[in-house]
Amino acid sequence: MAKGKLSFTDIDVTVTVPAGTRVIEVSEKVGAGIIYGCREGDCGTCLMKVEGGMEYLSEPTALEDKVLKENMAGKDMRCACQAQVLGDGEVKVHPA
Amino acid sequence: MLAKLPEPVEIAGGVHWIGALDPDLRTFDLILKTANGTTYNAYAVRGPEGVVVVDTVKEEFSEEFFTRLEQVADYDEIRAVILNHLEPDHTGAVPELMRRAPHAHIFCSVRALKVLTALLKDELDNYGYTLTDTGDRCSLSGRPISFVNTPYLHWPDTQCTFLEDEKLLFSGDVFGCHFCDDRLYNDRVGDFRFSFEYYFKHIMRPFKRWVLQAVDKIEPLAPELIAPAHGPILRDNPLSYVRSYRTLSNSYLPNEVEGREKSLLVFYMSAYGATADMAKAVHDGASSVEGVRVSLYDLQGGETEPFVDLIESADGLVFGSPTVNGDAVKPVWDVLASLISIETRGKLGGAFGSYGWSGEAVPMIEDRLRGLKMRVPAKGLRIKFHPTDKELDDCRDYGRTLAESLVGKAKPKVVDFADL
């Protein structure tokens, strides 16, 4: 199975994860500062900044696109409860 | 004093108060005590081209609202309905108002749209609406109006509306309070200082960061009159209320080590001393890290509220609880449940405790800390019955790890997902 790297720069932790893992599944386990509300792409509480490797994250779904727009999110922002790590590269994130 | 006001009250040029009085209310939104009841303030602004309605009232008070509105406007004169906040205490009459006012166009913030959709359902398709943001200006019914987005004061949707030609701020829940007195103006009603502060403490305090951002946007407008959605209309020295929002947003217990040291609070409860011994070791371990001021508190000897004030200005919190009947002990939950009145987002959290066979307390506390939007960087520490010397070392390590994480000295880590 393809593996990807996911780095939480606020706590300096890098995790090797199987492709398809959502950021939320990892960030809660390592205690990164990203926070959650609805956990299903509705509220925008989990907005995070992607510092690098945006191309190694899944494209936003229509649901995520909607919540990004509602929260006037910048181009480098994603919802941690929605974005999945695709593998073959490193994604760097920190809380918005 | 508590008789029902018969007439709308003109509070500025062409602007009438058309709200409702609720003198008998004693609890608001399940959590607030209201010794003096409350008011739901709504306003009608007349211009050369028609009438603008700002907010409405709680549903039970709709008739009172419509009676007052009808005294100052015909329904077909209404061009705009501005909704500063979509909580039901201000939108109870909106569905009926929209049915009655054929030319009304809705103005609300971008983030209010979801709540508006839930409120009007399919009927929303029959109406026009405009979504507003800070700095948006327009002429409504011939009056110059601008908007200030004030998210989280009190819901994500909240905004204030500024009537520029009167320098009048319709502030929604901001600068409001639950105090019903039909003399309406702050210089004529009874003493409402306590109510103003109490309202701030329960409604605005968890969102202090947003309060300060809102005050930064509102102060330059220099409003000469503030018309909130609850309680007295502030015409005497309105800016003093804006300034008091700034003051009230300071911590109740200012942190004297702020900027120089991080503060880490260790709370515990212990029946037979096992969790107490762990707490002292966690404290000692954390204290060995430079730049962190560590404090230890036995919850058994304190009351919840002062601890909440203390926690508000702390950078990190660690809770120690034994597992009793499959749960953490009540004083720990009392403190954790009370933290909704302050901002905990981004603080560091941890949990430890002694247990006998199942040990549920620690993971339950950790879940609650995450629920409070805190970061929990190290796995909580559980020890069976009394800690051995080796286990006390583990407690010291745990304290040190938390403290290092607090000052950003945690060593960079590379881990595999499977090992988490």
Ligand SMILES: Cc1cc2nc3c(=O)[nH]c(=O)nc-3n(C[C@H](O)[C@H](O)[C@H](O)COP(=O)(O)O)c2cc1C
């Ligand atoms: C003071 C207050 C705060 C609220 N905070 C939240 C919140 O943080 N997240 C949320 O999803 N809903 C929040 N709500 C919305 C309520 O959950 C929603 O209005 C719900 O329908 C109320 O249910 P009830 O009629 O059983 O009281 C809040 C409501 C109130 C009155």
Ligand code: FES
């Ligand atoms: S947690 Fe609500 S959108 Fe992600």
Ligand SMILES: [Fe+2]
């Ligand atoms: Fe409200």
Ligand SMILES: [Fe+2]
């Ligand atoms: Fe309100």
